[in-house]
Amino acid sequence: MNKKPHFPGNCPASLLDFDTITLGHGGGGKLTQQLLNSGVFTLLDNEWLQEQGDAAVINVKEKMAFSTDSFVVSPIIFPGGTIGDLAVNGTVNDLAVSGALPEFLSLSFILEEGLNMEHFWAILLSIREACATAGVHVITGDTKVVERGKGDQIFINTTGLGRVHQKADLGMQRICAGDAVILSGPLARHGIAIMSKREGLEFETKLESDTRPLHEICQKLIGTLGSSIRLMRDPTRGGVATVLHEIARQTKLGVDLFEKNLPIEDEVGGACEMLGLDPLFVANEGLFVAVVESDQAGHCLQIIQEWEHGKNAAIIGAITEEHARNVVLNSTIGGRRVLPQTSGELLPRIC
């Protein structure tokens, strides 16, 4: 599953006949075939794609998880990743935190006329790499091209199917007062890495996105701790705060958050101060929040900290019967306040 097929590192000559994607690449004719054969099929080759049927046929016997997500990130290539590996890891992680081992993906592109062919190639390479790392197969897909001005270079949709771990028993309804809330690593890295490259906002930083698959660590936690893991979520758009609010709203319980335990890298914290953003609301990609039975919280934390990306994992909060439906932040200096919900677009501050 993880064997890496041989593929050319450089964009193939047949694609380089064009500097950019043209409307013809989405027309279903010769150019579409060339794009698929030289690009997608070569890089993502597997028995299902070789069939080139209208649908991939698979056998499903066990409990499965099924998830879809669309990716519109700008810039499309950013420090630490591209919209391609984000699209793979995003859906892989939605399955992973649902207790599933991701197996199959669909992959659909909406390309804007004029997309740089080298960039498209770089994105395809990163998709291939991410699929190999996550052990998933792209078994069906689609490519459409829209006129210039009707899109933003490239949009990707992925849908994933994964086998649910037999010991997984996850759900909001399983959360109880007293449970611990664990965060798997330092927060806000992805959002800040993206912002550092946004037009008009460039600032110097070595920060890279934390985009990565989470299936191995999630499977390990469920395999070891079983039903003591009550819930897992990946705090992407809206950040950690939004996940905590979902928990408070759906369980009708309260969440106590301990500011001093929040793992934040200095560089991320500094950038957030400068930009006037609260790291709790900034997007992450390779991070998860786990709600764990309190007796097993220490064990859970230990397992995550032994994972190569988990050394900064921390218990950041607790579920409580107090302040129902609210998330209350216990500040570093000993104050208490409600953690607000975002009311939409994250806007930078003036001073």
Add this chain to the structure above:
Amino acid sequence: MKYLSEYRDANLVDALLRKIKRTVTRQWNIMEVCGGQTHGLVRHGILEMLPEKVQMIHGPGCPVCVTPVSLIDKAVELCLHQDVILCSYGDMLRVPGTEMSLQQARAKGGDVKILYSPLEAVEIARKNPRREVVFFAVGFETTAPANALSVVRAKQLQLSNYSILSAHVLVPPAMEAIMNDEETQVSGFLAAGHVCTVMGLREYEPLVEKWKVPVVVTGFEPVDLLEGILMVVTQLEKGEYRLENQYKRVVNSDGNRSAVGLIGQVFEYRERDWRGIGEIPSSGLFVKDEFRDFDAMAKYQLTVRPDQTDTECLSGDVMKGKIKPPECPHFGETCTPEHPLGAPMVSSEGACAAYYQYSMKS
């Protein structure tokens, strides 16, 4: 993190709180002028930690909140009907105009860009010579130098498609207006640290002398805020009134002379209408005649009429410190960040937003 974690140190905070409790013997009302300080107080839970005898009154120091509705309407009109690229700081986007906010104008097809610096707007103008670019120049003395610099830069580049819509307001005249109000209960001020970083300390001396009121220039972190409060309370308890500087690591008495020079080069002081408060003499910065080609008011022949008082919104009373946000009958009911009646509910520095988002009591 250097210069940050030290000022959020729980032990230092605890020591300052104990000192404040030991010092205070009677009721004092202290106004923190700047909206950034209001948010600091609420966000760190400091209001709940202070002794009851120390009441914080939240001042008018949110530039977005005091920008007249008619100026927002002009900005909306420029981007919707005059094919202008309207550039703005993020704070301004959600503030309601008469018919819509800039955010709503953007959804209707207006070209609105959120920027961190007006120099980016100059760059946009340079790259788009066929489009008109207007920067919505909002803010106190803090953002004025950069906005002035953008005008100087545009003139150097001989750009004819760049102008600013100036909504600049100044802090000392607003403090004067608050003390002039017969109903004022303010017994001391935390002056806005960042404004003084630019302007220095001296312009507060006349205010201290005239009203015999303690003014302490203060920073924004928990230790800063509590030290500033302690300094004001100490003066008040002794019956003294002086200008003091808590924020010495950033503010010096002369301020930033080149920044002040830029303000003086591009702007002149005139009477300005403050939303919810009314007209305050010499409280606004207007583009000087020699730069009129870069003044959106002149370029588009805009006139600003004094605002009709918002019939429902009590933001004026909130910003003058007469009521606290939760005392407004609309707070959290008919006025929320999603459906604001006034600017303080949506601005990142607005007192109503601070209470709505963070307060345990709301």
